[in-house]
Amino acid sequence: MDSRNGPEAPQESNVKSFFNSAPPLRDGDLICNKLKEFMDRISLSSENGSPVRVVCVTSGGTTVPLEQRCVRYIDNFSSGHRGAASTEYFVKAGYAVIFVYRRGSCQPYCRYLPQDSFLEFFDLTEDSTIQVCQSHATMVKKAIRDYRKAVEEGLLLKIPFTTIFEYLQILQMVAKSMSWTATRGMFYLAAAVSDFYVPWESMAEHKIQSAAGPLDMRLTQVPKMLSVLRKEWAPSAFCISFKLETDPGILLQKADMAMRKYGMHVVVANELATYKEEVIIVTKGRRTAVRRHNKETDLEEQLVYLLDEMHYEYIKQGGA
Amino acid sequence: MDSRNGPEAPQESNVKSFFNSAPPLRDGDLICNKLKEFMDRISLSSENGSPVRVVCVTSGGTTVPLEQRCVRYIDNFSSGHRGAASTEYFVKAGYAVIFVYRRGSCQPYCRYLPQDSFLEFFDLTEDSTIQVCQSHATMVKKAIRDYRKAVEEGLLLKIPFTTIFEYLQILQMVAKSMSWTATRGMFYLAAAVSDFYVPWESMAEHKIQSAAGPLDMRLTQVPKMLSVLRKEWAPSAFCISFKLETDPGILLQKADMAMRKYGMHVVVANELATYKEEVIIVTKGRRTAVRRHNKETDLEEQLVYLLDEMHYEYIKQGGA
Secondary structure (H helix, E strand, O other): OOHHHOOOOOOHHHHHHHHHHOOOOOOHHHHHHHHHHHHHHHHHOEEOOEEOOEEEEEEOEOEEEOEOOOOEEEEEOOOOHHHHHHHHHHHHOOOEEEEEEEOOOOOOOOOOOOOOOHHHHEEEOOOOOEEEOHHHHHHHHHHHHHHHHHHHOOOEEEEEEOEHHHHHHHHHHHHHHOHHHHHHEEEEEOOEOOOEEOOHHHOEOOOOOOOOOOEEEEEEEOOOHHHHHHHHHOOOOEEEEEEEEOOHHHHHHHHHHHHHHHOOOEEEEEEHHHOOOEEEEEEOOEEEEEEOOOOOOOHHHHHHHHHHHHHHHHHHOOOO | OOHHHOOOOOOHHHHHHHHHHOOOOOOHHHHHHHHHHHHHHHHHOEEOOEEOOEEEEEEOEOEEEOEOOOOEEEEEOOOOHHHHHHHHHHHHOOOEEEEEEEOOOOOOOOOOOOOOOHHHHEEEOOOOOEEEOHHHHHHHHHHHHHHHHHHHOOOEEEEEEOEHHHHHHHHHHHHHHOHHHHHHEEEEEOOEOOOEEOOHHHOEOOOOOOOOOOEEEEEEEOOOHHHHHHHHHOOOOEEEEEEEEOOHHHHHHHHHHHHHHHOOOEEEEEEHHHOOOEEEEEEOOEEEEEEOOOOOOOHHHHHHHHHHHHHHHHHHOOOO
16 A cells, blocks of 8 residues: 555555454443443533534553563553543543553542542541642642532543553454544544553463573564555544653654654654653644643643644534 | 672672762752651650650552653552551551552541542531531541651651662662661662663654654663662661462562572562452561451551561661
């Protein structure tokens, strides 16, 4: 396939062997049912008179197990803050959101609450009732109110993953369940996905022993599923991927390449050192820098605002 | 050194090159000051008329960065539940506890509180005050009460780590700060420590690129610091290490070997599949199985009870 005309064909044999090698998804049926219920409900609601738009936000890093009975794994660093923050703004903009997140990563509406020591939050009064410390009360109230609202309106579905195997299987299920949304569907792929993995069948069954000197490992490339998503799983949806690099010298070039190679509609380019302050929205022939106004605002508010507009345009044009 | 007479000499050059290759500990001075304050306070208090015993509990898994500006790392699975639960029982038994834990891992006194979705916990009443849901109130009250008590009595100091470099530097600092406790000191090394690492200077500075086919990695063995701890950092302390294996066929043999090789006083052997239900306490010439009574109790309660007794005996005998 000519890469100038669209996403490059992924090497089908690699994709097949990845999925064949993946251990079956635990709770696969449960996830499937939850998705069905969510979509059934969403399909009956509307957003200012138009059918609701649906976005799948992926968030946090995937792991690659190094042993079948997993003790050790390779992890990709990602707090999940971007995905969690963006989810809040997508809900605010009227989207129904499927939040596919790494277990333990940052959650929408409680990004600002401490994780390790949340006992610090509470006081016991003299008559033994529980109170939230005065200093956190406003923040906690807002968080609870917004979260409850999103849940009650049925606009938020959360699905957790840990490994790259789980992530890609879930992404495929979500994409299939969203097919009815056609151009009103969006994929906002903020998860940090492993590039390399150890195929299940070539993985050590037991814990690797350390007595035998240095450890040599050969990792296989994870097939580029962005192409598969665009070509097969969700050909009409509006697709946004993220490119994170530590070396600013190659960032935009890599973002352009991702656009071309995987047929993304938008690539959001960010540098590890400044990703909370600035991103560059790369589209066909255009680059738009988005900077955070100040420490009290979220970069994600502007980012989601711009993507929301682009998506409207995309729907109006029939997905061109 | 003859291994029959005590812990095997670690290869000094490996230990040196590990510490030389480690990036300097951020907040090293802060940790040092906290330890000093804690020890100063503890040294003035007593436990039933005797000087207080001090235990360093390590908990959770260490990571091994694969890149200097870290995006990818190898992680060791550990929820940190054992260390967190044991910390509660050590405090209850009268110990002062230094809880050295992996960031984000399980914390004492909030083991039973949900992590991902703790917003579920709260209700907003009609007049907009915050309440903890009735169903969780008893548990949360107990957690807050016990936690506050431990903090007020000054019996709990928490120090977080992420990488293997941080972990071993912190362990060394803690050991030095505990030297005055002599035989009244205990190390309860429940953390899942990486066996392999990539020396800092041979690490990729930037994110490893995925375009160039499979990835070959050579990992170096982490020097066995248990020997160094026993021989140099804390020669009088009572030392307990943990052995986790997935293959029951080699577990006890590996535990015996760890006892002999690193001069541990106790090795707690556990199997991944059953570690919440059963452990075997291995001491010189003796194996004692400890099983959880039922789902409402913690295995750690019995485990800490037995170790507490052994430690008393050890102190009485002058550390023999």
